[in-house]
Amino acid sequence: MDKATFLELMDKYIDGTISSDDKYEFDQMLTNDPSLHQEFDIHKTLRKGIKLSGRKDLLSELNEIKKEVSPVKENIKTLFPRWYLMVAAVFVGVIGVVFVLRNQSPVSSNNNSENNYAGMIELKTLPIEGKLGGPSTESIHLILVDNNSETYEIKNDTLFMFTNQEYLDEIKRLKPIFTLNQQRNIVLEIKELTFIFKKKSE
Amino acid sequence: MYQNDQYLIAAIKTRDRNAFKYLYQNYTGPIKHFVKINGGQDVDTEEIEQNVIVLLYEKIASGNFVLHEGTKLSTYMFAVGKNMWYKKSGRTLTLMGEESIAETGEDYDFDGIFESAEGKEQIIIAALQNTDQDCREILTLYYYDNKSMREIAEKMESITEENLRKRKYKCIQKLKKVLTDKIKYHG
Numbered sequence: 001m002d003k004a005t006f007l008e009l010m011d012k013y014i015d016g017t018i019s020s021d022d023k024y025e026f027d028q029m030l031t032n033d034p035s036l037h038q039e040f041d042i043h044k045t046l047r048k049g050i051k052l053s054g055r056k057d058l059l060s061e062l063n064e065i066k067k068e069v070s071p072v073k074e075n076i077k078t079l080f081p082r083w084y085l086m087v088a089a090v091f092v093g094v095i096g097v098v099f100v101l102r103n104q105s106p107v108s109s110n111n112n113s114e115n116n117y118a119g120m121i122e123l124k125t126l127p128i129e130g131k132l133g134g135p136s137t138e139s140i141h142l143i144l145v146d147n148n149s150e151t152y153e154i155k156n157d158t159l160f161m162f163t164n165q166e167y168l169d170e171i172k173r174l175k176p177i178f179t180l181n182q183q184r185n186i187v188l189e190i191k192e193l194t195f196i197f198k199k200k201s202e
Numbered sequence: 203m204y205q206n207d208q209y210l211i212a213a214i215k216t217r218d219r220n221a222f223k224y225l226y227q228n229y230t231g232p233i234k235h236f237v238k239i240n241g242g243q244d245v246d247t248e249e250i251e252q253n254v255i256v257l258l259y260e261k262i263a264s265g266n267f268v269l270h271e272g273t274k275l276s277t278y279m280f281a282v283g284k285n286m287w288y289k290k291s292g293r294t295l296t297l298m299g300e301e302s303i304a305e306t307g308e309d310y311d312f313d314g315i316f317e318s319a320e321g322k323e324q325i326i327i328a329a330l331q332n333t334d335q336d337c338r339e340i341l342t343l344y345y346y347d348n349k350s351m352r353e354i355a356e357k358m359e360s361i362t363e364e365n366l367r368k369r370k371y372k373c374i375q376k377l378k379k380v381l382t383d384k385i386k387y388h389g
Contacts, residue, residue, distance in 0.1 A: 004371035046377055047345055049326025054346025055256060056327065058217075062252055065219055069226040160280040164232050 001029075010043045207275040215262050217347070225255055229276050233283030240287060250290070254283045263348045322381060329380040337373035344370060 001009075009026050012018035018026065030036050161169045203224055204210040213221035233254055234247040242250070258279060261267040269275060330338050336358075343349040343357065351370075355363045 004367055007371050007374060008367075042378055042381065043374075045322050046326060046374060046381065049323040049377075049381075050330065050341050050345040052323050053327040053330045054342045055260070057342065058256055058259060058346075059252060061217075061219075062222060062255060065222045066226055066252075069223050157274075157277050160232050160277050164276075 007043070010040055011047075014044065014047065207269060210275060211262055211267070211269070214259055217259070222255065225258075225279075226251075229279055230254065230283075232276075232280050236280070236284055237287045241291060242287060246287070246290070250283050250287050253286060254279055257282060257286075260346075263346075265348065322385070325381055325384050326377060329377050333373070333376060336369070337376065340366065340370050341373050341377070 006029075009018065009022055012022065013026055030040065157173050161173060203220075204213065210221055210224065214225075230251045234251050237247045237250050238244075258267075269278060330341065339358070340354060343354045344351070349357070351363050351366055355361055355366045358366070361369065
């Protein structure tokens with residue numbers, strides 16, 4: 001076997017693309033010639049170094065590209081002044097309490113309705129110093145769901161949409177949560193807040 | 203500009219500058235915003251933004267990138283950025299329903315994105331910077347960009363696949379010599 005072929009075998013072995021016949025042959029070679037172990041180790045190090053070098057080059061390229069970019073959308077602006085967030089938070093807090101009370105009321109028998117959400121609503125408002133994002137947080141999109149993977153996906157999606165100010169998409173994406181009807185599924189209400197922000201941003 | 207995410211992904215795979223520009227213009231804003239509102243400084247937002255794009259490129263280049271049906275690339279990138287920031291900042295946010303990375307059970311493989319090169323790797327990086335352009339290109343295209351020998355031969359035009367194979371071997375040998383010499387010299 002020539003050395004270039006041995007090099008290819010090492011690559012295939014590391015990449016996991018080696019055939020079973022070649023793997024057998026490769027293992028035999030390593031067993032019969034212990035010095036090849038060192039060769040193999042050096043090759044792994046070389047590969048890692050080349051990859052890091054490639055990553056470094058890409059980062060330099062990206063830095064250059066970024067300089068050329070004049071953002072189409074300004075990177076998410078501060079949506080509203082902080083005082084407004086405080087007012088909004090209090091307002092939503094009140095709405096949340098209303099919803100909680102409504103959920104506890106016998107009138108709310110239809111657990112699948114949007115107004116009942118998932119049967120239990122826990123409302124938390126921001127900004128809360130030092131809890132999430134520190135003192136200057138302006139994050140108000142919070143949605144607490146259980147470990148259900150579906151709701152977790154929704155949470156990610158809607159957070160993205162919210163930060164991207166895609167409010168209508170966000171509300172649409174939230175729909176499945178409103179109809180999940182799980183006993184202990186806790187949904188942190190954001191719908192009202194989203195509407196408030198949407199209205200104010202129009 | 204791109205009909206859908208698949209077109210954009212295909213363009214990223216070719217390292218199309220316009221595709222990267224498009225990501226900066228349309229996809230990374232929410233990531234930066236998220237980092238910022240969760241305690242990140244400007245330098246952090248920049249770092250996470252760049253690393254998300256690097257990681258995305260590497261995953262696409264490796265051929266292992268799969269965007270699940272119904273998932274948008276923007277959402278995927280946002281989730282990666284979010285978890286990357288959690289990992290970097292060591293946050294485990296539980297109070298507001300934000301699970302820690304471990305609790306979500308999701309496997310975000312950042313592939314040593316925050317690691318900096320050390321010792322032997324630094325030697326190799328420096329050696330690559332000083333080696334001839336062809337060697338650097340061949341090795342980077344093969345090992346970083348995951349191009350096949352055929353693709354590299356096509357890109358470099360005036361070389362056959364067989365000659366490229368030999369060339370790659372020689373380039374590796376050169377690097378290996380630099381590395382082993384340095385190791386010997388420095389013990």
